[in-house]
Amino acid sequence: MVDENPTSEVQTDVAPETVEPIVKVDPPESRFLFVDVAAMRAKQLRRGARPRLEGFGDGAEHAPAHPLKAERIAMEEVRQGLVPYDLPGPKVEAPGGDQ
Numbered sequence: 001m002v003d004e005n006p007t008s009e010v011q012t013d014v015a016p017e018t019v020e021p022i023v024k025v026d027p028p029e030s031r032f033l034f035v036d037v038a039a040m041r042a043k044q045l046r047r048g049a050r051p052r053l054e055g056f057g058d059g060a061e062h063a064p065a066h067p068l069k070a071e072r073i074a075m076e077e078v079r080q081g082l083v084p085y086d087l088p089g090p091k092v093e094a095p096g097g098d099q
Contacts, residue, residue: 022052024081034078037085042074052082 028034045051051073077083 022082023084025084027079027081028085033085033087034075037083038071038074038078041077041083042070045070045074052077053080 028037041049053073053076056068056073074083
């Protein structure tokens, strides 16, 4: 078999990871919404998402002495407004309704 590109090399340069800035939002006023948002964020953390709190990422210098549970980290992230969320719009019923 003939190599079509005799100078082919494995590319070792990896593009730097693009990190979007975190935009702070107001924490939910409703306790129920707070719990829902924190639960969804905890699920993301358990699946491997990186924490958004300072001092908890990879290579953090001031990491806590004992590891915190994903739920605690998620609640603190929501409390500090680091987790954006959307509320669904009002449900519109079709004219005539069910009869």
